Amino acid sequence: MIRYLFTRFLHxxxxxxxxxxxxxxxxQVMPGxxxxxxxxxxxxxxxxxQIADMRATYGADESAITQYAHVLGRTLHGNLGYSIETGLPxxxxxxxxxxxxxxxxxxxxxxxxxxxxxxxxxAILLSGNPVGRYLAAAIxxxxxxxxxxxxxxxxxxxxxxxxxxxxxxxxxxxxxWSAVLLPGLALAIPISAPLAQVFMAAAHRVExxxxxxxxRARGVSPLxxxxxxxxxxxxxxxxxxxxxxxxxxxxxxVVTETVFGLDGLGQLAQQAVASQDVAVLQAIILISVSGFVxxxxxxxxxxxxxxxxxxxxxxQRKY
Amino acid sequence: xxxxxxxxxxxxISYTRHGSTHQALNHVSLxxxxxxxxxxxxxxxxxxxxxxxxxxxxxxxxxxxQHGSIHIGAHxxxxxSERAWRQIxxxxxxxxxxDPAHSLDPVRTIGAQLAEALRPHQSSFLKxxxxxxxxxxxxxxxxxxxxxxxxxxxxxxxxxxMRQRVLIAAAIAQRPALIVADxxxxxxxxSVQVQIMALLATLRRELGTAILFITHDLAxxxxxxxxxxVLNHGVICETAPTRQIFSAPKTAYTQRLIANLPVFHQTPAxxxxxxxxxxxxxxxxxxLGYSYAQTTRSGYRHAMQNITFTVPKGRTLGIxxxxxxxxxxxxxxxxxxxxxxxxxxxxxxxxPSRLKGQALRTLRCxxxxxxxxxxxxxxxxxxxxKALEEPLIxxxxxxxxxxxxxxxxxxxxxxxxxxLLARKVSALSGGQAQRLALARALLCQPEILILDEVVxxxxxSxxxxxxxxxxxxxxxxxxxxxxxxxDLSVIKRLSHEVLIxxxxxxxxxxxxxxxxxxxxxxxxxxxxxxxxxxxxxxQAAEHS
Numbered sequence: 077m078i079r080y081l082f083t084r085f086l087h088x089x090x091x092x093x094x095x096x097x098x099x100x101x102x103x104q105v106m107p108g109x110x111x112x113x114x115x116x117x118x119x120x121x122x123x124x125x126q127i128a129d130m131r132a133t134y135g136a137d138e139s140a141i142t143q144y145a146h147v148l149g150r151t152l153h154g155n156l157g158y159s160i161e162t163g164l165p166x167x168x169x170x171x172x173x174x175x176x177x178x179x180x181x182x183x184x185x186x187x188x189x190x191x192x193x194x195x196x197x198x199a200i201l202l203s204g205n206p207v208g209r210y211l212a213a214a215i216x217x218x219x220x221x222x223x224x225x226x227x228x229x230x231x232x233x234x235x236x237x238x239x240x241x242x243x244x245x246x247x248x249x250x251x252x253w254s255a256v257l258l259p260g261l262a263l264a265i266p267i268s269a270p271l272a273q274v275f276m277a278a279a280h281r282v283e284x285x286x287x288x289x290x291x292r293a294r295g296v297s298p299l300x301x302x303x304x305x306x307x308x309x310x311x312x313x314x315x316x317x318x319x320x321x322x323x324x325x326x327x328x329x330v331v332t333e334t335v336f337g338l339d340g341l342g343q344l345a346q347q348a349v350a351s352q353d354v355a356v357l358q359a360i361i362l363i364s365v366s367g368f369v370x371x372x373x374x375x376x377x378x379x380x381x382x383x384x385x386x387x388x389x390x391x392q393r394k395y
Numbered sequence: 396x397x398x399x400x401x402x403x404x405x406x407x408i409s410y411t412r413h414g415s416t417h418q419a420l421n422h423v424s425l426x427x428x429x430x431x432x433x434x435x436x437x438x439x440x441x442x443x444x445x446x447x448x449x450x451x452x453x454x455x456x457x458x459x460x461q462h463g464s465i466h467i468g469a470h471x472x473x474x475x476s477e478r479a480w481r482q483i484x485x486x487x488x489x490x491x492x493x494d495p496a497h498s499l500d501p502v503r504t505i506g507a508q509l510a511e512a513l514r515p516h517q518s519s520f521l522k523x524x525x526x527x528x529x530x531x532x533x534x535x536x537x538x539x540x541x542x543x544x545x546x547x548x549x550x551x552x553x554x555x556x557m558r559q560r561v562l563i564a565a566a567i568a569q570r571p572a573l574i575v576a577d578x579x580x581x582x583x584x585x586s587v588q589v590q591i592m593a594l595l596a597t598l599r600r601e602l603g604t605a606i607l608f609i610t611h612d613l614a615x616x617x618x619x620x621x622x623x624x625v626l627n628h629g630v631i632c633e634t635a636p637t638r639q640i641f642s643a644p645k646t647a648y649t650q651r652l653i654a655n656l657p658v659f660h661q662t663p664a665x666x667x668x669x670x671x672x673x674x675x676x677x678x679x680x681x682x683l684g685y686s687y688a689q690t691t692r693s694g695y696r697h698a699m700q701n702i703t704f705t706v707p708k709g710r711t712l713g714i715x716x717x718x719x720x721x722x723x724x725x726x727x728x729x730x731x732x733x734x735x736x737x738x739x740x741x742x743x744x745x746x747p748s749r750l751k752g753q754a755l756r757t758l759r760c761x762x763x764x765x766x767x768x769x770x771x772x773x774x775x776x777x778x779x780x781k782a783l784e785e786p787l788i789x790x791x792x793x794x795x796x797x798x799x800x801x802x803x804x805x806x807x808x809x810x811x812x813x814x815l816l817a818r819k820v821s822a823l824s825g826g827q828a829q830r831l832a833l834a835r836a837l838l839c840q841p842e843i844l845i846l847d848e849v850v851x852x853x854x855x856s857x858x859x860x861x862x863x864x865x866x867x868x869x870x871x872x873x874x875x876x877x878x879x880x881x882d883l884s885v886i887k888r889l890s891h892e893v894l895i896x897x898x899x900x901x902x903x904x905x906x907x908x909x910x911x912x913x914x915x916x917x918x919x920x921x922x923x924x925x926x927x928x929x930x931x932x933x934q935a936a937e938h939s
Binding site for chain 2: 204206209285286287289290291292293294295296297298300304305308309382383384385
């Protein structure tokens with residue numbers, strides 16, 4: 077097991093290095109650089125000589141290989157460099173933006189998972205009943221509808237109703253978890269769609285398996301069959317999808333952050349792209365990739381716990 | 396005085412699908428007494444599974460009981476609510492399901508599932524020491540070794556026979572007076588089948604449980620059951636004591652069912668005429684061996700070793716082996732899908748592993764393969780015509796008129812009506828689809844047919860028809876067969892020679908009559924003794 081974890085860790089490091097290198101190459105290919113974007117403005121009145129000096133200060137005039145070695149070296153030492161746009165250390169900017177994104181991700185993901193689980197449970201429980209079958213079909217259609225709703229519209233409506241009409245949560249002056257509650261729940265609805273779809277499809281597949289009939293014939297109640305047998309069996313495929321979904325929100329939700337005026341990673345990324353702030357962009361890419369890698373790693377550890385047939389022990393046997 | 400455990404009176408059940416109704420059971424009446432074992436025999440579509448489900452109250456939503464009643468003990472359960480059913484299921488009636496591989500929850504331990512069977516209405520399980528002790532006692536009673544250790548294992552870690560024992564343990568957990576056993580052995584190897592049947596007999600003797608034994612296999616029904624009910628198209632055409640059903644069947648349908656049983660088939664594979672010289676061997680296999688690389692602990696697992704046999708032209712070699720015996724590996728070598736590490740194969744004088752390109756394609760045409768489940772080997776969206784036409788179109792040697800003629804010819808050979816050509820493959824019955832599979836194999840004018848369990852999925856009457864067809868095709872076209880089956884009675888009927896595989900080794904090889912009359916190894920003796928129905932066959936009766 078230890079050896080397995082160690083090889084997985086090496087894989088993760090390799091993926092991170094790959095993402096770092098690839099992003100460096102792609103950002104190099106972009107025409108111009110941040111120094112030019114910032115200082116070439118004619119209103120600043122800088123002479124070409126002065127701009128060249130600036131570029132030399134930031135190291136932008138050196139060859140790509142030297143720059144790469146330099147950037148990789150300082151990143152390995154934990155120094156993410158300085159933002160050209162603001163002059164602040166990138167680490168400090170991330171430190172300011174990341175908590176908001178993390179909170180938003182946790183709230184919206186938990187909400188989405190709960191929403192998906194409730195949809196799925198209702199769809200299964202109701203489908204056994206002749207009248208409930210129509211209701212179950214209606215619930216089955218919900219993810220298709222919610223996935224089609226534009227996020228910004230849903231969020232504006234949420235602000236209108238919850239904050240202005242019902243006056244439940246104020247729009248401004250919030251901090252910490254309370255600031256992400258409404259945006260998180262609003263974001264949860266569209267992102268629950270893929271989760272609910274996969275969850276319901278998996279649950280219906282499990283429900284049709286012979287062992288469910290065997291359980292019924294044994295006198296086990298429908299509710300118990302649902303929570304002790306159908307849901308645990310339907311969880312592994314849902315987990316795979318939720319890893320992807322969670323990773324995506326961790327990388328920042330630009331639209332939600334804009335609508336609610338939150339300063340998260342999404343905002344930071346958007347500004348960095350606009351000003352070609354390479355150091356900031358690279359740091360954000362690194363953070364997102366490490367988020368994905370660790371989520372993938374986590375779900376790989378959880379999968380065998382949920383389904384004993386997968387995982388290392390299973391691979392050695394004939395299944 | 397025996398009391399009645401199950402009483403069914405004039406039961407009518409119908410299915411509604413897309414507005415049309417289909418009558419599955421028609422005025423069915425049955426009685427089952429305490430400690431009695433009644434076999435409910437019927438072919439697919441006869442309604443036997445519907446009856447089993449109705450008795451357990453787990454009919455699908457589109458089925459409805461229109462008439463009649465079902466009593467379990469003193470309870471009328473005909474129109475019971477789901478909640479009331481839960482008080483009966485498990486306690487008064489239990490199910491032993493058909494397919495042990497899919498009848499246990501794959502993600503929960505054996506212990507958790509047994510605990511649930513013992514106390515379905517309570518949560519918190521094995522933590523209670525008495526539940527744990529009871530679960531261990533149940534597994535022990537089922538003859539499972541190291542029962543305490545099994546509780547922590549998952550279903551995929553157990554063999555098929557062991558899983559079925561766990562399911563039987565779960566069924567008797569609350570000591571129900573009645574058990575519905577729905578084809579409990581049809582997914583198991585013959586030798587395991589014997590063990591499970593013996594276990595059911597013990598239960599009946601020791602607990603006095605009544606068993607409704609649902610099966611398609613009349614031969615299996617002849618063993619250990621007290622009475623047999625024969626179900627045909629939703630109607631019970633005959634119910635009689637087992638001995639009487641076999642000695643004096645009353646209805647024509649029962650007579651035909653018995654006549655179609657391969658065990659009772661009087662003429663074994665046509666004995667080769669001694670006056671004609673033995674035809675040349677078309678298949679020669681010498682010292683064949685194959686091992687799979689093990690992923691861990693740098694070792695090899697021998698899938699098979701030292702397999703040697705020859706098959707003369709126009710004869711049949713029957714290959715018998717239980718799961719894990721290496722027969723699949725052997726077939727894959729013969730088809731040239733994998734290259735053996737040791738030994739040689741000669742098919743029609745050529746080694747498939749040495750051939751490439753056009754020569755290999757020509758040989759593959761001459762050696763055709765027919766698979767167990769015809770519905771899986773065809774693309775279900777294809778029409779029967781398209782399924783037959785496809786290989787001809789790919790070979791690019793025929794114009795449409797020639798193709799049509801070839802197809803008509805093979806259809807005639809396999810006795811399949813050309814009117815079926817327009818149907819989707821998925822709409823064909825099992826027998827029709829298997830004939831289509833044979834037709835497709837015959838299109839290339841092969842010399843060798845490799846038949847892998849081709850009749851295992853079929854009802855006895857259809858099985859008998861297909862076997863007769865195979866015999867006739869062999870006679871008319873001089874085909875050579877390799878016929879793989881787990882069913883010794885089928886092997887006995889069709890094969891001239893038999894090869895018995897066990898754990899990848901060839902443990903017996905010889906003339907069919909010789910192997911069946913004088914088996915050399917204990918394993919073969921055991922296999923022959925495991926054939927259900929032999930004891931009640933006419934031959935056995937004559938000997939005694």
